[in-house]
Amino acid sequence: xxxxxxxxxxxxxxxxxxxxxxxxxxxxxxxxxxxxxxxxxxxxxxxxxxxxxxxxxxxxxxxxxxxxxxxxxxxxxxxxxxxxxxxxxxxxxxxxxxxxxxxxxxxxxxxxxxxxxxxxxxxxxxxxxxxxxxxxxxxxxxxxxxxxxxxxxxxxxxxxxxxxxxxxxxxxxxxxxxxxxxxxxxxxxxxxxxxxxxxxxxxxxxxxxxxxxxxxxxxxxxxxxxxxxxxxxxxxxxxxxxxxxxxxxxxxxxxxxxxxxxxxxxxxxxxxxxxxxxxxxxxxxxxxxxxxxxxxxxxxxxxxxxxxxxxxxxxxxxxxxxxxxxxxxxxxxxxxxxxxxxxxxxxxxxxxxxxxxxxxxxxxxxxxxxxxxxxxxxxxxxxxxxxxxxxxxxxxxxxxxxxxxxxx
Amino acid sequence: xxxxxxxxxxxxxxxxxxxxxxxxxxxxxxxxxxxxxxxxxxxxxxxxxxxxxxxxxxxxxxxxxxxxxxxxxxxxxxxxxxxxxxxxxx
Numbered sequence: 001x002x003x004x005x006x007x008x009x010x011x012x013x014x015x016x017x018x019x020x021x022x023x024x025x026x027x028x029x030x031x032x033x034x035x036x037x038x039x040x041x042x043x044x045x046x047x048x049x050x051x052x053x054x055x056x057x058x059x060x061x062x063x064x065x066x067x068x069x070x071x072x073x074x075x076x077x078x079x080x081x082x083x084x085x086x087x088x089x090x091x092x093x094x095x096x097x098x099x100x101x102x103x104x105x106x107x108x109x110x111x112x113x114x115x116x117x118x119x120x121x122x123x124x125x126x127x128x129x130x131x132x133x134x135x136x137x138x139x140x141x142x143x144x145x146x147x148x149x150x151x152x153x154x155x156x157x158x159x160x161x162x163x164x165x166x167x168x169x170x171x172x173x174x175x176x177x178x179x180x181x182x183x184x185x186x187x188x189x190x191x192x193x194x195x196x197x198x199x200x201x202x203x204x205x206x207x208x209x210x211x212x213x214x215x216x217x218x219x220x221x222x223x224x225x226x227x228x229x230x231x232x233x234x235x236x237x238x239x240x241x242x243x244x245x246x247x248x249x250x251x252x253x254x255x256x257x258x259x260x261x262x263x264x265x266x267x268x269x270x271x272x273x274x275x276x277x278x279x280x281x282x283x284x285x286x287x288x289x290x291x292x293x294x295x296x297x298x299x300x301x302x303x304x305x306x307x308x309x310x311x312x313x314x315x316x317x318x319x320x321x322x323x324x325x326x327x328x329x330x331x332x333x334x335x336x337x338x339x340x341x342x343x344x345x346x347x348x349x350x351x352x353x354x355x356x357x358x359x360x361x362x363x364x365x366x367x368x369x370x371x372x373x374x375x376x377x378x379x380x381x382x383x384x385x386x387x388x389x390x391x392x393x394x395x396x397x398x399x400x401x402x403x404x405x406x407x408x
Numbered sequence: 409x410x411x412x413x414x415x416x417x418x419x420x421x422x423x424x425x426x427x428x429x430x431x432x433x434x435x436x437x438x439x440x441x442x443x444x445x446x447x448x449x450x451x452x453x454x455x456x457x458x459x460x461x462x463x464x465x466x467x468x469x470x471x472x473x474x475x476x477x478x479x480x481x482x483x484x485x486x487x488x489x490x491x492x493x494x495x496x497x498x
Contacts, residue, residue: 061432065431065432129463129471130460132456132457132460133453
């Protein structure tokens, strides 16, 4: 069976820099930090990590009430990003309702504020009378994907591949496979994240969150740096329009790039500890899927969140597979770890830079840690023609995912 | 103010404000003859929340009242609330 080629024809983003791909690109290109103090976090007892990348205030009423009633903030972010991506791709109502367009979209976990609201009313007297009709629609594991699909009148398949920090990278990969197999012509793929103090706590409790920069938020996180001390959580949403090459060409769409390889795998050794061997294998399999040799890759956008062991493991795997020449950078130092949205937002930021043949370096990387040496962690923006780049994402629970893109 | 001492005008005012806040309507839409579904655009999920909103506003139990299913217009809502109040007063 001949697999279909899959191309990227649209992008949409809501990030800690604000609404739109342009805001994301400007923030990354300007080497700006989007990290600030999270006031809510400072009110939580025993929570040591108190900085985050927060989405600026957004007017939620741009989303009609009937669409918004089954969404929490992450759904609104995702819908706004989806609309931007659809507009960029030149897709409209006919495509959305064709049954040939699907959605592959997920988040890390259910909205923390909604859980608080539900259990605050439920627990005192074990009473559900306070629940609105839409409470469960927001709590469902596929609520993000289904609510966006409902709002856009999507009639194709819905995939909701939650895998924490690898979510959107997997979502893109599974959308890619659906198009490759000819099941769908177009897939709206990505992830969305809204922050609750529980997000920060989940990393803080396992000593994986940054705690030493609460008074200097813009100096964290610090991927690959000697003084890195952990993850800085952030919120955001990103959507890519994936489309079969034939479909895109037939309708005269502008093609931004081609997705040529995907791999995802589990590392069962430990639910939290990074596994350099598994990371290496994941990247190798993505290259194999793309039919490429390591030497053909021109840039790698790392997962590198700024944890001591995670960055070292990824650096080790990159060194083993690609050697010391391949330019490598992470965008977590700019905007923090947007968790479920990180893979797609960092892919969008990479594509944005490549439109002017620019590779952006890692923010807050001042002194490369001895455990991360031996790879090309460039310190200034590079002007370079890139044909192929690889995007990594890894998640708690031993999830690995890599994508290989080609510029067209 | 006790619920049992409310005038019809007070019931109308409280109902309209509660519905406008919940469903983000302009007050001009709140005419007695307005049909909840065809004029105001409410649907089955909204109907569940309408009951919740009214229970909260008037501190009454509506959910299991058989008449709730017969409500079609805002006037029907006002009348049902008033009837429940009168029953309670009696």
